[in-house]
Amino acid sequence: MCYAIPGKVVSVDSGKATVEYFGELKQALVIDADVQPGEYVYAQGGVVVGKAPEEDALPVLEKWKKHFFELKHIDAGLSRPGSGFGALSPVIEKARKTGTLAVNEMAAVLEAEENLEMLYSEANSIRKEMLGNACCVHGIVEFSSYCQNNCLYCGLRRNNRGLRRYRMSEEQIMDTVDYAVEQLGFKALVLQSGEDDFYTDDMLAGIASKIHRRHGILIFMSVGERSRECYRRLYDAGAYGALLRFETSDETIYHKMRPGKKLKDRVDLIKYLKDAGFVVATGFLVGLPGQTSRHIVKDILLTKSLKPDMYSFGPLVPHPATPLASAGKPGINDVLKTIALSRLVDHESKILVTTALETLAPEAARSGLLAGGNSLMINTTPPGFRESYDLYPGKAKDEALGQTVKNTLDLLCSLGRAPTDLGV
Ligand code: SF4
Missing domain, CATH: 2.30.30.140 (SH3 type barrels.)
Known part of the structure; x- marks a missing residue:
């Protein structure tokens, strides 16, 4: 593999x-x-x-x-330029030529209800022209489902008392990483958890260092708002990547969705990570209550301004044990339009098609890759743990990892994507 x-x-x-x-x-x-x-x-x-x-x-x-x-x-x-965009034609033409659009023009793309396949084709053709057929596939290891925060949209939130929580020991993490690297061939892994202070800076740096020395893979840390000192130690230990989404660029929505947290702190930390030399993946949620197309335009523009190494945005999938249980989830096209628009205004971006997207529609990963996406993640958390990492309903839990890997490779082959690096 x-x-x-x-x-x-x-x-x-x-x-x-x-x-x-x-x-x-x-x-x-x-x-x-x-x-x-x-x-x-x-x-x-x-x-x-x-x-x-x-x-x-x-x-x-x-x-x-x-x-x-x-x-x-x-x-x-599979990636021929689109055509026949109707009223959007001048906007798409401008985006192709300049890679920039005014806020009104971006909102018009998100609000479009016709010619969507053409829009996705156009974004996909820009992806091919700028970055070729390279496609990153990273693994993700969810090592703790404890979180001290209480984000309204998240199944891991502190107040979800019904969730069976787990913490993987260092040995269990290393076994999982060894298997992902040695048996499945991953060369980049995301280590993800809720914000869980059980893992001290020392412990996280020790684990990162052990993985780095043993395997030399690209390690992304997705551990939330740890201190700058913690992140500096992680980088020094060999974890050169960080996945930290800001979730929404709108202060009002942010404060409502992430009680006790400040948008500015989050964005400042992302900027720090970028300045400190991390390979940074960031982005936002699509479908938060109160979010409009204008908000998503702002979200895309904030992502672009942070100069991330990878865009990561997923749909809100309402979890029954959260205050957003009765919120509607976005349609697949809401997310695909967001991917396509991001590609139109940032031609050379690497855009992750998140695992959460696959809960919205069959073949969603394929659709995301054909709308301008060029990166995927596979959950490599072992059975027995992954059932309890209950971020959102519908998350793939049962499929054997080997089968998931095979299905992903088959998908990439069917789309003509190769596992060469996307570069910087
Ligand atoms: S979104 Fe992150 S910080 Fe918020 S409750 Fe979930 S795991 Fe914790």
């Missing part, structure tokens, strides 16, 4: 390596690897995560070569 293929380093300059994959050049950050031109490396999320000895890399590349060009051909066939 392979979620990354090696590339050949062409040059290294100012902390960045230019890496070649079958004639395509991508750039990747060189944080702590000593790499030289002519060597083969694996890169994930725009970071060199390890070297591949030539005798290992060449057979892998030989195996992939024919398949890689077949995939490109499939992708080209």
Whole structure:
């Protein structure tokens, strides 16, 4: 099983390596690897995560070569520019040419009810032109379902007393990571939990350091609003990625949805993470009560202004044990339009198709990838734990991990996407 293929380093300059994959050049950050031109490396999320000895890399590349060009051909066939946008034509044309739109124009795209397939095609064709058929697949390990916060939209909220909580021990986390890396071939993993102070800074840094030394993969921490000192220690330990969404850019909605929390603190922390050198994934929720298309426009613009390495936005899926139990969930097209619009105004962005999207419609992951998305996550939390990480209803719990991996690879193949790095 392979979620990354090696590339050949062409040059290294100012902390960045230019890496070649079958004639395509991508750039990747060189944080702590000593790499030289002519060597083969694996890169994930725009970071060199390890070297591949030539005798290992060449057979892998030989195996992939024919398949890689077949995939490109499939992708080209599925990502032709859209046409016939009706009243939106001047807006789409402007977005393609400039990558910017006025707020009114962005809202018009989100409010469109016709020609949506054409809109998605256009976004998908921009994705192909700017980033090729590369697609990241990251694993996610949900290591604690405890949370001290009380966000109204979240099944892990403190007041959900009916939830059977768990905390994985360091050994259980390492076993899960070992399996994901050694048996399934992941080269990037997200370590996610509620905000749970049971895990001290020391413990988190120790776990990150152990994973980094043992596997050298790209580690994303998704542990909420920890201190800057904690994040600095995590980075020093080898966790170079951080996933932290701001959830909504609207202060009123934010204060209502996240009692006791300040939007400014969240956004400042995201900015800090970016400045500190983290590979940052951020974004927002689609479908929060009171959210309008104007709010989503602001959400997209805030995401873009934060210059994230990856956009991450999911739908609100109301959980029955939360105050939002009776809220409606957004339609699949609300999220697809958000993905497409983000691509229209940020051509080179990496856009994650979240696992939550799959609760809205069959084949939602496929639809998201065909609307401009180019990154996926697979839940690698072991059975026995994942049932209790009850963020939202409908979350995949039963499917065997091996089958999920196979289904994901089949999906990527059917869409012509290749596991080369997306670059920086
Ligand atoms: S959204 Fe995050 S911080 Fe809020 S309750 Fe859920 S896990 Fe905790």
